[in-house]
Amino acid sequence: MSWRATVLTLFPEMFPGPLGGSLAGRGLERGLWSLEARNIRDAATDRHRTVDDTPFGGGAGMVMRPDVVDAAVAAAMPEGDTRPLVFLTPRGTPLRQSLVRDLVAGPGVVLLCGRYEGVDQRVVEARGMIEVSVGDYVLSGGELAAMVLLDSCVRLIPGVMGASESAEEESFSDGLLEYPHYTRPADWRGLRVPEVLLSGHHGQVAAWRRAQAEAVTRARRPDLLSPQLHGAAQPA
Ligand code: SAM
Numbered sequence: 296m297s298w299r300a301t302v303l304t305l306f307p308e309m310f311p312g313p314l315g316g317s318l319a320g321r322g323l324e325r326g327l328w329s330l331e332a333r334n335i336r337d338a339a340t341d342r343h344r345t346v347d348d349t350p351f352g353g354g355a356g357m358v359m360r361p362d363v364v365d366a367a368v369a370a371a372m373p374e375g376d377t378r379p380l381v382f383l384t385p386r387g388t389p390l391r392q393s394l395v396r397d398l399v400a401g402p403g404v405v406l407l408c409g410r411y412e413g414v415d416q417r418v419v420e421a422r423g424m425i426e427v428s429v430g431d432y433v434l435s436g437g438e439l440a441a442m443v444l445l446d447s448c449v450r451l452i453p454g455v456m457g458a459s460e461s462a463e464e465e466s467f468s469d470g471l472l473e474y475p476h477y478t479r480p481a482d483w484r485g486l487r488v489p490e491v492l493l494s495g496h497h498g499q500v501a502a503w504r505r506a507q508a509e510a511v512t513r514a515r516r517p518d519l520l521s522p523q524l525h526g527a528a529q530p531a
Contacts (some may be wrong), residue, residue: 296402297326297327297328297329298327298328298329298399298402298403298448298449298452299328299331299378299402299403299407300328300329300330300331300403300405300406300437300445300449301330301331301333301371301372301403301404301405301447302330302331302332302333302405302406302408302445303333303335303364303368303371303380303400303406303407303408304332304333304334304335304408304436304437304438304440304441305336305346305408305410305436306393306408306410306436306438306508307333308332309332309333309438310330310332310438310442311315311323311332312438312442313442313446314330314442314445314446314449317456318449318450318455318456319445319446319449319450321455322452322454322455324450325454327452327453327454328403328449328452328455329403330445332370333367333370335359335363335364335367335373336368337370338363338364338366338367338370339363340363340366345360345363345410346359346360346363346364347360347410348360348514350412354412355412356411356412357411357412357521358411358412358413358414358415359409359410359411359413359414359415360415361414361415361417361418361421362365362418364407364414364415364418364486365418365421365422368380368405368407368418368422371405372405376405377401377402377406377506378401378402378404379398379401379404379405379425380404380405380407380422380423380424380425380520381398381404381405381406381407381424381425381426381427381432381444382406382407382409382414382424382426382427382437382438383406383407383408383427383428383429383437383441383444384409384411384413384426384427384428384437385428385432385433385434386426386428387426387482388423388426388427388428389426389427389428389429389430389431390427390428390429390430390443390444390447391467392447392466392467392468394427395444395447395451396451397403397446397447397506398444398448399448399451399452401507404444404445404448406437406441406444406445407424407437408436408437408438408440408441409436410435410436413518426446427440427441428440429444435501437487446458450462453459467519469471470519471509471511471512471519472484472508472511472512472515472516472519473508473511474503474504474505474507474508474511475507475511477489481493489503491503501514
């Protein structure tokens, strides 16, 4: 069976959105993965289809109710559904390539998109959700975050990327950022491509690329080189 993604959202009409185009979209059409967007509001039981309420302890905004979210999860994940349940939240651990690889190796994923101030923490914990953030900034909802996570997963599904694209040498594949790329013309506005890339010497090209990858990682993301020193989780 193909890799299966289910998104729980108050805005199912946002999907597939950008996931319907390019590599991910072609994979979807070819049945290499499937996507179902379910409206959390369908799990509400009152006349007004209420999904949120005011926060205990006071403060601005609204919080998504645990009973409604739990019913939405139950409807999306029948008994025996072993897919991991991920809640997109800025409070989560940062999304890394290692998690992406783990998710792709499994049967698929169920994603919960928050809105308003977020989701009642009790259902997040009771359902054993994996809390994942796509970066240190606040989006207005989890939908774009879910699309980011799905795009990063789907491109690794066998057959989605053609032979011309490869995930083997790209950023994070070996814990480093990638080396810089160059193409024709070799001289553009007087700016020459590094000579070693024109040499045809594979060993020297590989060594140069490795040195470039290490240098850019040291300069921009030293946390990837020594995560313990920076208090970060294990690198990809
Ligand atoms: N009050 C929350 C906080 O300060 O952590 C922010 C809530 S945000 C306006 C609404 C929803 O957007 C969140 O519940 C989450 O689902 C999603 N969201 C916002 N930023 C995100 C991020 N960086 N990563 C993943 N999801 C995010």
